[in-house]
Every structure is written in structure tokens, then in C-alpha cells.
Amino acid sequence: MSKFRKAATGMTLAEHLAEARKRFMISTLAVFVFGTVAFIFYPEILKVLQQPYCRAIPRHCLFLVTNPLDGLTLRIKIAFFGGFLISSPILFWEAWRFVTPGLKAKERKYALPFVGSSILFFCGGVAVAYFIFGRAIKFLESIGGHSLVTEYNPNQYLGLFVLMMFIFGLTFEFPVVLVALELAGVVSPMQLLKSWRYALITITVFSAVVTPSSDPFSMLALAIPLTVFYFMAIGIGKLLHK
Numbered sequence: 001m002s003k004f005r006k007a008a009t010g011m012t013l014a015e016h017l018a019e020a021r022k023r024f025m026i027s028t029l030a031v032f033v034f035g036t037v038a039f040i041f042y043p044e045i046l047k048v049l050q051q052p053y054c055r056a057i058p059r060h061c062l063f064l065v066t067n068p069l070d071g072l073t074l075r076i077k078i079a080f081f082g083g084f085l086i087s088s089p090i091l092f093w094e095a096w097r098f099v100t101p102g103l104k105a106k107e108r109k110y111a112l113p114f115v116g117s118s119i120l121f122f123c124g125g126v127a128v129a130y131f132i133f134g135r136a137i138k139f140l141e142s143i144g145g146h147s148l149v150t151e152y153n154p155n156q157y158l159g160l161f162v163l164m165m166f167i168f169g170l171t172f173e174f175p176v177v178l179v180a181l182e183l184a185g186v187v188s189p190m191q192l193l194k195s196w197r198y199a200l201i202t203i204t205v206f207s208a209v210v211t212p213s214s215d216p217f218s219m220l221a222l223a224i225p226l227t228v229f230y231f232m233a234i235g236i237g238k239l240l241h242k
Contacts, residue, residue, distance in 0.1 A: 023094040030090040035083025042075045045082055046154075049161060052134035057141060057150055064151035074154045081162045085126065088169075089119045110183065118176050125172030129165040132221040136164075136213035163212045171210065174226055178233035182240070189237035192230070199230050 038045055054061035065071060084091075096115045141150055181187050192199070207223035 019098060023098045027087070027091050027094045030087035031080075031083045033083070034086040035079045038082025038086065039075060039079035042078055045078055046074075049078075049158065052130065052161070053137060053152065053157065055134040056137040060150065062151060063154040063157065065154065070153070070155060074158060077155065077158055077162075081158075085165070088122055092118045092122070114176060114180065118173060121172040121174075121176060122169040125168035125170070126165045128172075128221055128225065129161075129168035129218075132218050133161055133164060133213070135217040136215045139215040139217060140213065160212055164218070167210055167212060168222060171206075171222060171226065172229070175229035175233040175236075178230070179236050179240070182233070182237035189234045189241065192234045192237070196230070200227060203227055203230065 050061060050063075067073075093115055096111050096118075099111075141148075144150075178187075178192070182189060182192075203226045204223050207219045207226065211218045211222055
């Protein structure tokens with residue numbers, strides 16, 4: 001008897017671990033390479049990230065640095081997050097390449113569409129967060145009142161901005177997950193349609209809780225697309241089951 005039992009895919013445990021290591025190494029290399037690129041082009045990337053701040057407060061959108069190490073910390077953070085964000089298509093692809101051997105032949109044909117749609121929706125979520133962030137800053141500034149002088153610490157600003165982009169990017173994967181559950185038979189389009197009222201309440205509460213900036217504009221910018229995605233996933237599920 002073999003030391004390692006064969007999995008449903010015909011791969012041993014050792015082969016699964018080797019495959020996982022390979023995918024992990026490729027993903028890590030991609031993040032490192034694109035992170036290095038982001039480190040080199042740090043000034044240009046910082047200007048792009050500063051634009052929502054400048055649109056919200058055009059009269060004064062400078063960053064306040066109070067620690068000698070803030071500049072270095074900021075550049076490293078931008079390199080890391082930039083590398084992760086730019087390499088996200090590769091990360092999605094490697095994740096799917098690892099999962100694909102465990103799928104049936106009928107399910108494998110959906111792998112490429114799922115990878116493509118995952119990348120598309122993730123980038124869409126990041127884009128929405130980028131363009132709505134200026135409104136969030138404007139709202140937060142108005143809540144504080146005119147007696148306050150606005151000068152953000154760049155690391156805190158970047159932390160909130162990146163967190164918001166990643167949350168939007170990940171939550172925009174919602175329709176991909178729903179369609180996958182429909183294809184797997186976990187839920188049916190009819191069940192989702194019958195539960196639409198509960199889904200809308202859940203989406204609204206979820207959007208209010210996970211929105212990092214806690215402003216109504218960002219919450220609506222998350223809740224409205226998720227609602228559209230919910231019904232879109234139901235429609236796609238019905239088409240795929242025909």
C-alpha cells in the first residue's frame with residue numbers, strides 16, 4: 001500500500017503539497033517583482049493615491065510627517081500593497097490552477113470564465129473605492145467642523161485607503177461566489193429569488209458594518225452594486241441550469 005493515499009484527482013498528498021508549494025512560490029515571486037516596481041515608481045503611485053484627498057480638499061492636501069521613519073515606512077507599504085494589488089490577476093490564476101485538478105471535467109470548463117470574472121470584479125471594486133474615497137474624506141472633514149485644520153498622516157491615510165480598496169475588491173467577488181454555489185448545487189436560483197428580502201437586509205447591514213470610512217456614500221457605493229450582483233447571479237444561475 002502506498003504511503004500516501006490517492007486523492008480523487010489521482011494525486012498523492014505529497015503531490016498536492018508540492019503543487020501548493022509551486023503555486024505559493026509563483027504568487028510570492030509575482031508580489032515581490034511587482035512590489036519592486038511599485039517601490040521604484042513610488043512618487044508616481046503616491047500622487048495617484050493622493051488625488052482623492054486633493055479632490056476633496058483642493059485648497060490644502062499635503063501630508064503631515066511627524067516621524068523621521070514615516071517616509072520609509074510609507075514607501076515600503078506602497079511597495080507591498082502595490083505589489084499585491086498589481087499581481088492580483090496572477091494570484092487569482094494560481095489559486096484556480098491549484099483548485100482545478102480537483103474539479104470534474106464538466107466543472108473545469110468554467111475555470112477560465114471564473115478567473116476572468118474574479119479579476120474583473122476585484123478590479124471593479126478597487127476602482128469604485130478609489131473614486132468614492134474623495135467623497136468619504138469630504139464627508140468626514142465636514143463632520144469634524146471648520147475649526148479643524150486637515151493635515152493627514154500619510155501612513156494612516158494609506159492604511160484606510162488600501163483597506164477600503166481591498167474590502168471593496170473582495171466583496172465585489174460576491175456574484176462569483178453565488179454563481180459557484182449555484183453550480184455546486186448548494187443553493188438554487190429559485191431559493192435565492194425567494195430570499196431576496198432577507199438578502200437586501202443582510203447586504204445593507206453588511207455594507208454599513210464593513211465600510212472602513214463609515215460614511216453613507218461609501219456604504220451606498222457598496223450596497224447598491226451588491227444588490228445588483230445578487231439579482232445578476234440569480235439570472236446567470238438560471239441560464240447555466242438550462
